Amino acid sequence: MSSATSFARSFRILWAGQFFSTCSLTIIVPLLPFYMAELGATLPEANRIWTGVALAAPAVTMCLFSPLWGRYGDQVGKKWMVVRALAGISISLLWMGLASSPLVFVLARLLQGAFGGVVDAAAAFAGAQASEGTKGRALGNLQSATAAGSLTGPLIGGLLSEWFGLATMILWSALFTALCSVAAAVVLQEPASGRNLESREKLPIAHASQEMLRHPRIRNMLVAGMLAQFGVYGLVAIFAPHVEGIVGSAYAASWVGVLQAVTWSATFLAAPWWGRRNDRKRIEKNVCVALLGCGVSIALQTWPADVIWLLPLRALQGFCFAALVQSIFLVVTLESAENRRGVYIGLANSTLTIGQIIGSLLGAGFGALLPLEWAFAAMGLAFLSAAGWLALTAPRQRLAHAALPYHPKEVKNE
Secondary structure, eight states, X not given: OOHHHHXXXXXXXXXXXXXXXXXXXXXXXXXXXXXXXXXXXXXXXXXXXXXHHHHHHHHHHHHXXXXXXXXXHHHHOHHHHHHHHHHHHHHHHHHHHTOOSHHHHHHHHHHHHHHOOHHHHHHHXXXXXXXXXXXXXXXXXXXXXXXXXXXXXXXXXXXXXXXXXXXXXXXXXXXXXXXXXXXXXXXXXXXXXXXXXXXXXXXXXXXXXHHHHHOHHHHHHHHHHHHHXXXXXXHHHHHHHHHHHHHOHHHHHHHHHHHHHHHHHHHHHHHHHHHHHHHXXXXXXXXXXXXXXXXXXXXXXXXOSSGGGHHHHHHHHHHHHTTHHHHHHHHHHHTBOGGGHHHHHHHHHHHHHHHHHHHHHHHHHHHHHSXXXXXXXXXXXXXHHHHHHHHHHGGGSOSSOOOBOSSGGGOOOO
């Protein structure tokens, strides 16, 4: 079998696994308050607390465990990290569907974060197997799987949960994700560059963190990525109240769903385009343009008095946001040695997750303390600040791709 054919088969499995895992998890999120009530959190105060804790739980454990799984993947092979991530999400979904109380559900969500991480595992595998000059395209197409899952999951949950019940939908999601894990174990073949594992050293997480912080190109992309994650997750807490203020409470939920669908549809369509562009153009330039587009579109969302005008702004936001995560993973892929790529992608994922956690917490605070237009301006400013950071720092970096070495002192700064 040719390498191109092998990669095409592997990529179909990666895409399907990333799609089904994302779809399965996003089925839950919009309906989480209702499920918490089914599990016993019927009082409004208790329901809000348990819902918030359940939403934040996976991010906390993923932040802690992603680098560890990445380092382990560098030892045992990237294929088994994809299998592990899909199997871990399947087991956690099974536990969520069988949960008998909000506490048990939260524990299952913590397990999801600890054993999940399909996005970074698939990115490490695709980055190792894709040929030079096509890595951006591969990561862009994987980003489209995340967007497609984020678009499809809430639609399926909203339409079918009333017929079958949310618990049943979660259990079916666990089954489909488990099938993807089995398919990954059978079909995926370890990238040729990752098959000689016997002589690999176990890179300490602390050393890897130091190396990434000393590497200017990766460091600057991660700072921009954290600011972007802060902005987009901070927006989640204030977007629905803003829409409600425009259309009224009777139609708010429907319009929020429509606007979310527009955003993720634009991300799905744009992600492969940004991936191909990253293979041809300087990545930092693409990310700067995308960050500017996100910042402007978010800041302008406070102006329309008619909800219709939010549609093109959300489409622009989704189109531009499609470039960000995949570009950060691509830079890490290009700037790291293959046998240490897993731990660096895991660390990058943890860094982005920190931005997600801070944005989720502070976004709610901004919405409570500031007028909504100022809160939107703050989220847009986070993106614009990230663009300014990259514009100021990128010209001082080298254009050549140089793999990160093992010892921090050997990293060459410019």
